Structure formats: structure tokens, C-alpha cells
Amino acid sequence: MMITDTSGQDVRLTPRKSRKPLYVLAAVLLLTTTGILLMPTLSNWSSAQASVPLQRLRLAQVTQGDFVRDLSVQAQVVAAVSPRLYSPAQGTISFAVDAGAQVQQHQVLASIDSPELTNELKQEESSLQKQKMELDRKRIQAKIQHLENQKSVDMAKVALTAADREKRRADKAYQSSTISQIDFEKAQDDLQNARLVYQHAIQxxxxxxxxxxxxxxxxQLQVNRQTLLVAELQRKVDELTLRSPVNGIVGNLAVQDKNQVTRHQAILSVVDLSQFELEVAIPESYADDLAIGMDAQVSFNGETHPATLVTLSPEIENNQVTGRVRFATTAPSGLRQNQRLTTRILMENKPNVLMVQRGQFLESGNGRIAYVVKDGMARRQRIETGARSLSNVEILAGLSPGDTIIVSGTDQFDGAQWVQITQ
Known part of the structure; x- marks a missing residue:
């Protein structure tokens, strides 16, 4: 009996090739590529002495262009013409206008009743009148004396003429021996005496x-002096009537109506609202860099108006220097006294300058250290800075156009040579 096996049911299978070497090769290639790509990162990571997130930094690029050194300050609008009136003498004040009233030039604002000054003027006017009368009296006396002198000269001349005639008669009589020698000499003496009298009368x-x-x-000089004195007193009396020197608005009244005022006491002020200037308070650190005549720019209602620095105080008060800025053209309409405006003073303009945005890094490194950013790393670099403006700082050495540096504070790096910047 023959037993049947299972060979008829068997199926011959083709052996499969192993893929394990392929997987190993792919893994090796992947690791090699990753290592090559990560090599700079691993190198930077290994050389970095600090690591800082990018969100905590502020970066800026070094550029080249025109560098404008400026100063931005808050300015207060003040009236360019705001005269203050003072009392010219002691007396009682009477106001003709109220505070805030609009007045015209030469309009009466107040008057001062000063009996002492008024009485002094009347006395001096009386003295002037007396001296004028004395001058007229002297002129009349001069005329009288002139007539007396003329009378004396004329009488001496008549006597001289008579003596000359007697002399001629004596000459003829002496020639005919009618008179004696003594009478003849007497006629000569009389003529000489008449001549002397005439000459003395003229002198x-x-x-x-x-x-x-x-x-x-x-x-006349006394009269002139007295006239000047009266004119001066009249001027002082006229000044008792206070008039507005300009067109404007009356400021605050320094005294009450009908009160007694002393000489040189402040009475009121008049503000001329047609002419405005800006009073600026400048930090003393910029005092040596400023000069009268510098250009300025005033921002008002979204517009920039040209101006000029016209005055600069020679002294420092409260760590500030006071200056005045005047509009280069007509002041813009709508200004109000004591209004505050942003004013930019242009101290210097340098063309084609290497510069970067100003930041806290100047204080962190005293303007000599900067961190240059490249490929996620920041490298410590020595630099040299120059002039500084409100927004930029001049770079003299150590950086090139296009460099990116950290402009925020660098104290957190603790002087590290390399700093890694993470995302």
C-alpha cells in the first residue's frame, strides 16, 4: 500500500532579498547630511558664551548718508513784545480799562493823581515866568544904558568939536598977536582934553x-535851564497818564483801582499777540554746542515751520539754559501764549556720514563697543563714535555700511565675545 505525501500541495516560493543594508545606508547618509548642516550651529553653540532670545533685542543696520545733529526740546510760546508799565511817581491810581481788555496803541490805560508832582510843576512854571520877566527887565535896562552911553559919546563929540573950533580961533588970534601965549596953550590943552573925553566915552x-x-x-541861560526843568516836570506829569505802547491785550493788573502806588511800582502789562516767540529750556549738556543763529524747526498742527535761535542765556539755572526761538517768517495763526510746542534745533549737518540708529548700547559700552549680528551670532566689536543726534549716532571706525548691530542695552551679555541669538 502506497501512502500519498503532500508534495502535490506544496508551492515553491522565490526567496526575498534583504533590505536591511539599504536602511542602514540611508540612515548613514541622513546622519552625515544633518551633521554637515548642523556643524555651523554646533560650532556657534560651542563658541557662544551667552544666549539671548531675539525678542529681547533691538537691531539696526549701519547706513551712510547725511547726518543731522539736532536737539528736540519743548518750547513755550511767549509774546515777543510784552511791555510792563510802571508808576512814574507816588500817587493814587485810577484804571480806565480792565484786565483782558483789547487796547490800541496810545490808548489811555490808567492815570495817577500825584499832587506833589503837580504842585512842583506849578512852582517851577512860576519861577520860569519870573526869570523871563527878569530877562525882559534886563533888556529894557540895556536899552536905557545904551541911550545914556550914546548921549555921553555925543556930548563928548560936541565938546570935541567946540574945542577944535576954539583951537582954530586961538591959532588965528595968536598969529595976529591978539591973545597971549598962555591963552593959546590953554586952547591947545582944551582940545586935547576934549579928545581924551571923547575916546573915553566911546570905550x-x-x-x-x-x-x-x-x-x-x-x-537867558537861566531861563533856558528853567525851561528844561519845566519841560522835564511836564513830561513826568504827562506820564501820570499811562498809555498803551502797542496794540494788544491788557494783562493782569498788579494793583487795585484807587490804591496808593509808589514810584517805579509795577502797574500792568500789555501783551502784543501779533508777535510770538518760543522760549526753550535746553539741558546744560548741550550748552557748549549751541550758538545764536542756528536753524530750528517748530512743529504746530502737523506742519513744520522754520525758525532761528536768536538768544541764549549766558548762565545756567536748574541745569538748564534758556533761549529764544523766533519764526523765520510770519508766525502761524492760532498760537496762544504759554502754549507748548515741540522744537527741533539743528546744531550740525554732515554729508555722507556712516551712522546707525541711536540706542542704549552707547551707554552700555560708553560708545566704544558694539555687537555685530551675523548668522544668528553676535560678535563683540570695538568701534569709535562721533557726533550724536536725537535719533542717530555717527560711526567713525569699526563698522561698515550694511552691518547689523544690537542697539539695545548690552549689559546683559557681561562682556561676552560671542552671543548666540535664538528665535
């Missing part, structure tokens, strides 16, 4: 004229 008249002219001139 006396001239001296009297000079003396009278001197007296009149002296009296």
Missing part, C-alpha cells in the same frame, strides 16, 4: 554894551 560905552550883553546872556 565906556563899548564896555557897558559888553557887560549888558553878558548879563542878558546869563539871564
Amino acid at each position: 565906556d560905552a563899548e564896555l557897558d554894551e559888553e557887560s549888558l550883553a553878558f548879563d542878558i546872556q546869563s539871564q
Whole structure:
């Protein structure tokens, strides 16, 4: 009996090739590629002495262009013309206007009743009138004396003429031996005496004229002096009526109506609202860099208006220097006194300068250290800075255009040479 086996049911299978070497090869290639790609990162990581997230940093790129050194300050609008009126003498004040009233130039604002000054003016006017009368009296006396002197000269001339005639008669009589020698000599003496009297009369008249002219001139000078004194007192009396020197608005009244005021006491001020300037308070650290005549820019209602720095205080108060900025053209409309505006003073303009955005890194490294960012790493680099503006700082050495540096504070790096920047 033959037993049947299972060979008829068997199926011959083709043996499969093993893929394990392929997997191993792929893994090796993957690890090699990853190692090559991660090699710089691993190298940076190994050389980095600190690691900082990018979100905690502020970066800026080094650029080249025109560098404008400026200073931004808050300015207060003040009236360019705001005269203050003072009392010219002691008296009682009476106001003709109220505070805040709009006035015109030469309009009466107040008056001061000063009996003492008014009485002094009347006394000096009386003295002036008296001196004028004295001058007129001297002029009349000069005329009288002039007539007396002329009379004396004329009488001396008549006597001289008579003596000359007697001399001629004596000459003829002496030639005919009618008179004696003594009478002839007497006629000669009388003629000589008449001549002397005439000459002295003329000289006396001239001296009297000079003396009278001197007296009149002296009296005239006294009158002139008194006239000036009266004019000065009249000016002071006229100043008792206070008038507005400009068109504007009356400021606060320094005294009450009908009160007593002393000489040189402040009374009121008038504000001319048609002319405005800006008063700026500048930190003393910029005092040496500023100069009168520098350009400025004033921001008002979204517009920039050109201006000029016109005054600069020579002294420092409260760590600040006070200056005045005046609009280059007509002041913009809508300004109000004591209004605050942002003013930019342009201190310097340098063309084609290497610069970077200003930041805390200047204080962290005293302007000599910067961290240059490249490929996720920040490298410590020595630099040299120059002028600083409100937004930028000049780079003199150590950086090139296009470099990216950390402009935020670098104290957190503790002086590390390399810093890794993580995402």
C-alpha cells in the first residue's frame, strides 16, 4: 500500500532579498547630511558664551548718508513784545480799562493823581515866568544904558568939536598977536582934553554894551535851564497818564483801582499777540554746542515751520539754559501764549556720514563697543563714535555700511565675545 505525501500541495516560493543594508545606508547618509548642516550651529553653540532670545533685542543696520545733529526740546510760546508799565511817581491810581481788555496803541490805560508832582510843576512854571520877566527887565535896562552911553559919546563929540573950533580961533588970534601965549596953550590943552573925553566915552560905552550883553546872556541861560526843568516836570506829569505802547491785550493788573502806588511800582502789562516767540529750556549738556543763529524747526498742527535761535542765556539755572526761538517768517495763526510746542534745533549737518540708529548700547559700552549680528551670532566689536543726534549716532571706525548691530542695552551679555541669538 502506497501512502500519498503532500508534495502535490506544496508551492515553491522565490526567496526575498534583504533590505536591511539599504536602511542602514540611508540612515548613514541622513546622519552625515544633518551633521554637515548642523556643524555651523554646533560650532556657534560651542563658541557662544551667552544666549539671548531675539525678542529681547533691538537691531539696526549701519547706513551712510547725511547726518543731522539736532536737539528736540519743548518750547513755550511767549509774546515777543510784552511791555510792563510802571508808576512814574507816588500817587493814587485810577484804571480806565480792565484786565483782558483789547487796547490800541496810545490808548489811555490808567492815570495817577500825584499832587506833589503837580504842585512842583506849578512852582517851577512860576519861577520860569519870573526869570523871563527878569530877562525882559534886563533888556529894557540895556536899552536905557545904551541911550545914556550914546548921549555921553555925543556930548563928548560936541565938546570935541567946540574945542577944535576954539583951537582954530586961538591959532588965528595968536598969529595976529591978539591973545597971549598962555591963552593959546590953554586952547591947545582944551582940545586935547576934549579928545581924551571923547575916546573915553566911546570905550565906556563899548564896555557897558559888553557887560549888558553878558548879563542878558546869563539871564537867558537861566531861563533856558528853567525851561528844561519845566519841560522835564511836564513830561513826568504827562506820564501820570499811562498809555498803551502797542496794540494788544491788557494783562493782569498788579494793583487795585484807587490804591496808593509808589514810584517805579509795577502797574500792568500789555501783551502784543501779533508777535510770538518760543522760549526753550535746553539741558546744560548741550550748552557748549549751541550758538545764536542756528536753524530750528517748530512743529504746530502737523506742519513744520522754520525758525532761528536768536538768544541764549549766558548762565545756567536748574541745569538748564534758556533761549529764544523766533519764526523765520510770519508766525502761524492760532498760537496762544504759554502754549507748548515741540522744537527741533539743528546744531550740525554732515554729508555722507556712516551712522546707525541711536540706542542704549552707547551707554552700555560708553560708545566704544558694539555687537555685530551675523548668522544668528553676535560678535563683540570695538568701534569709535562721533557726533550724536536725537535719533542717530555717527560711526567713525569699526563698522561698515550694511552691518547689523544690537542697539539695545548690552549689559546683559557681561562682556561676552560671542552671543548666540535664538528665535
